Amino acid sequence: MQLVGAIITLIGSIFLFLGALGVFRMPDVFNRIQAGTKATTLGTMLFLIGITIGHTDVVPTLKIIILILFILFTNPLSSHALARAAHYIKTPLAEETVRDDLAKDEDRKEP
Amino acid sequence: MTDIIYAIATYIALAAMVLAFLRFILGPKAVDRVVALDSLTIISLSLIVCIACMSGRTIYIDIALVYGLISFVGIVAIARYLERGV
Amino acid sequence: MKNIKSFVFLFIFLYIFWLLLNPWNWQALLAGAVIVALISGIFRKYGEILAQFKLNPKSILYSLIYIFVFLKELIKSNLDVAQRVLSPKLPITPGIVKVKTNLNSDFAKTILANSITLTPGTLSVDLKGKFLYIHWINVTTEGIEATSRAIVGKFEKYLEVMFD
Numbered sequence: 001m002q003l004v005g006a007i008i009t010l011i012g013s014i015f016l017f018l019g020a021l022g023v024f025r026m027p028d029v030f031n032r033i034q035a036g037t038k039a040t041t042l043g044t045m046l047f048l049i050g051i052t053i054g055h056t057d058v059v060p061t062l063k064i065i066i067l068i069l070f071i072l073f074t075n076p077l078s079s080h081a082l083a084r085a086a087h088y089i090k091t092p093l094a095e096e097t098v099r100d101d102l103a104k105d106e107d108r109k110e111p
Numbered sequence: 112m113t114d115i116i117y118a119i120a121t122y123i124a125l126a127a128m129v130l131a132f133l134r135f136i137l138g139p140k141a142v143d144r145v146v147a148l149d150s151l152t153i154i155s156l157s158l159i160v161c162i163a164c165m166s167g168r169t170i171y172i173d174i175a176l177v178y179g180l181i182s183f184v185g186i187v188a189i190a191r192y193l194e195r196g197v
Numbered sequence: 198m199k200n201i202k203s204f205v206f207l208f209i210f211l212y213i214f215w216l217l218l219n220p221w222n223w224q225a226l227l228a229g230a231v232i233v234a235l236i237s238g239i240f241r242k243y244g245e246i247l248a249q250f251k252l253n254p255k256s257i258l259y260s261l262i263y264i265f266v267f268l269k270e271l272i273k274s275n276l277d278v279a280q281r282v283l284s285p286k287l288p289i290t291p292g293i294v295k296v297k298t299n300l301n302s303d304f305a306k307t308i309l310a311n312s313i314t315l316t317p318g319t320l321s322v323d324l325k326g327k328f329l330y331i332h333w334i335n336v337t338t339e340g341i342e343a344t345s346r347a348i349v350g351k352f353e354k355y356l357e358v359m360f361d
């Protein structure tokens with residue numbers, strides 16, 4: 001049982017590493033937010049679940065559950081707020097971008 | 112055996128922190144830095160829980176909870192500030 | 198009637214948090230009940246958004262199915278991110294697309310936006326009325342109908358049953 005917990009923790013840390021690598025490598029803000037949010041959410045969940053399975057005698061399981069639920073709800077919310085702010089202040093998009101419907105709609109509405 | 116795997120996992124998470132910190136330094140705009148800060152807080156939150164269980168002081172888990180709460184409120188406040196000023 | 202429903206939903210929601218954070222002896226349970234009743238009486242107005250959840254067996258069954266669908270999509274999206282990040286050429290063709298949703302309640306829209314952020318290659322950027330603006334890392338479809346079916350369709354059929 002301890003070995004299973006350790007392996008789950010290892011997989012979670014690999015996802016955390018991939019998320020940070022995505023934040024480092026991607027060309028513009030929105031792609032960075034995408035990589036950062038998805039990979040760190042699942043990575044943290046697996047990391048905490050692995051530690052809880054490995055140390056069932058010391059860890060208060062209910063608090064870990066509340067921490068996981070909290071991360072699952074707030075991480076997408078904060079990334080949504082950041083993406084909205086980034087688009088509002090007209091952060092330049094990457095040069096591979098093919099279309100931008102939101103900027104088109106906002107330009108049309110202004111007189 | 113399991114201790115070695117936990118140590119490897121901790122080192123990989125530390126390497127992830129180094130990468131996110133590089134983006135925190137390099138980021139051309141303020142928004143890039145805030146994205147890197149978001150990733151940094153999430154990774155360090157997992158490391159806090161890991162340290163809490165390794166050393167047997169489970170009071171640190173409460174600290175991780177409050178840390179996550181404050182980081183969420185901080186990120187949302189920064190996003191709002193970037194959008195329309197204070 | 199509506200006030201009572203939002204009070205009860207807010208009470209249950211907050212009391213679950215109290216139970217998860219505190220030890221389970223009768224003093225803590227009683228103190229929690231009093232404090233939570235006071236808080237949910239004062240902030241009853243904010244419980245309306247929770248009371249948009251329908252209470253019948255079908256909606257509870259659908260929310261259980263929804264959790265599994267969501268977890269499957271979360272794992273798929275992480276494998277997708279891993280594949281994109283590890284390939285040396287970064288295969289992305291990003292763009293911001295506009296999709297239409299048929300949901301009415303605010304709670305359902307919040308859950309839809311959160312789920313879209315955690316599914317493969319999409320990130321919700323803005324929400325205006327019935328239209329969601331989504332940053333898509335690999336744009337493949339043209340036109341609002343096809344895009345809506347590709348991104349929103351798989352969640353919307355569950356959320357329509359679960360909320361008013």
